[in-house]
Amino acid sequence: MLENDTLNKQYFDSLSFTTYTSPGGGFASGNNAYLDQAKAQEFRAGNLCNIYAVMLNFGFKSFSSLNDSSYVGINFYHLDNTGRNTVSSSAPCPGNIFYRDSIKVADIDAINGNVLTYANPLYTDSNFAIGIDFDQIRMLDTIAIYTNKDGDAGGREQSWEQDASGNWYTLKYNWPLNVDFAIFPIVNTSVGIDVLVSKTKSITIWPNPSQDGDVNINIPFSEIKSLQVYSSNLQLLKSEIIGLGIENTHVRFDSCVKGVYFIRIVSHEIMNVQKVVIE
Numbered sequence: 001m002l003e004n005d006t007l008n009k010q011y012f013d014s015l016s017f018t019t020y021t022s023p024g025g026g027f028a029s030g031n032n033a034y035l036d037q038a039k040a041q042e043f044r045a046g047n048l049c050n051i052y053a054v055m056l057n058f059g060f061k062s063f064s065s066l067n068d069s070s071y072v073g074i075n076f077y078h079l080d081n082t083g084r085n086t087v088s089s090s091a092p093c094p095g096n097i098f099y100r101d102s103i104k105v106a107d108i109d110a111i112n113g114n115v116l117t118y119a120n121p122l123y124t125d126s127n128f129a130i131g132i133d134f135d136q137i138r139m140l141d142t143i144a145i146y147t148n149k150d151g152d153a154g155g156r157e158q159s160w161e162q163d164a165s166g167n168w169y170t171l172k173y174n175w176p177l178n179v180d181f182a183i184f185p186i187v188n189t190s191v192g193i194d195v196l197v198s199k200t201k202s203i204t205i206w207p208n209p210s211q212d213g214d215v216n217i218n219i220p221f222s223e224i225k226s227l228q229v230y231s232s233n234l235q236l237l238k239s240e241i242i243g244l245g246i247e248n249t250h251v252r253f254d255s256c257v258k259g260v261y262f263i264r265i266v267s268h269e270i271m272n273v274q275k276v277v278i279e
Contacts, residue, residue: 006055007043008184016148019059020177027060028175030144031134035164039145040077040094040131041181042158049187050121051076054130056103057113057182059146063105070138072108074101076122077129083168085157086176093160093168094129098122105141113182120260129160130183146182147171153178203265209277213253217265224249230262237261253278 019027026032029039056074063070081095099122103114132145153159159171159181171177204218217224229238229251242249251263261276 006184006186007045008041008180008182011152011154011180012148012182016152017057017059017146017182018149019144019146020150020175020179026142027144028171028177029147029179029181030060030132031137031142036161037135037164037166038073038075038094038131038133038162039181040075040129040160040162041183042079042094042127042129042160043185044158045126045128045187048123048125050123051118051128051130051185051187052121053115053117053186055113055115055184055186056132057146057184058108058110058143059182060142060144061105061108061110062140062142063108064140064142065105065138067138067141068104068106069136070105070141071102071136072105072143073133073135074103074116075131075133076100076124077131078124079127079129081168083160083170084173085170086173087157091170092127094131094162098124098128102136105137105143108143130185131160131181133162147177147179148182149179151178153180156180203274205263205274205276209279210253211279213278214250215253215263215276216248216250217263218248219265223247224265226266227251228264229253230264231259251276 019029022028022032024033075097076099077094078096078098079092079094081093082090083093085091101116108114157170157172159179160168161171161174162168171179206216224242226241228236231237258278261278263274263276
């Protein structure tokens with residue numbers, strides 16, 4: 001069953017949002033006089049997942065440049081690098097970026113926060129990070145992500161920063177501040193819809209795209225046990241149990257609007273998810 005969740009929210013309440021300034025100017029959770037390159041929050045979803053939105057709560061914005069090309073980068077990282085925390089010099093930390101986005105400094109909402117949504121969910125494994133960088137922020141502009149209060153992060157130590165040399169440290173190690181960044185991904189903590197592939201047999205779905213709403217499915221030399229149909233935002237639309245000995249079936253999108261759908265097929269040998277387009 002698909003389960004949607006908003007990660008990191010449980011560590012914040014209405015009184016815990018704050019910012020910590022940096023000596024010389026700027027913020028511990030933003031750009032500052034130390035020329036930090038990036039900040040990122042680590043997440044452990046507990047399973048393969050899709051990210052279909054992220055909320056970022058900015059606690060400060062100074063847009064003195066008035067330059068419309070001043071941006072804050074939004075990065076989605078694999079945890080395939082090593083950095084320094086208070087107990088290890090080689091702790092897993094943000095590494096390769098699997099998706100990049102950005103927000104104009106002019107569009108940062110330091111009162112209500114910003115929400116980025118993705119029509120095609122971003123797939124990752126259970127360990128990932130989301131953060132901000134300052135590569136495209138113009139001189140004179142300053143921003144900061146809210147954090148919770150010092151001590152609220154408990155023993156997690158999952159807030160990271162990349163220093164001017166490109167090395168990663170936790171905020172608890174560097175500042176030291178025991179906090180989380182106010183970055184909240186909305187995820188589906190089921191298996192990744194876009195990357196499941198057949199391990200042993202090929203699945204044929206036709207026509208795809210379909211213009212009349214009828215889609216045929218065939219699994220050679222296997223038996224279809226069940227199938228589920230999901231919308232592009234992972235809402236379950238239909239679930240069927242298929243009789244034994246069936247290698248072929250079809251799905252009728254009678255009341256569905258045009259768009260992208262996912263069909264999850266389970267047999268005795270495989271579990272597979274296929275993308276279907278209804279035109």
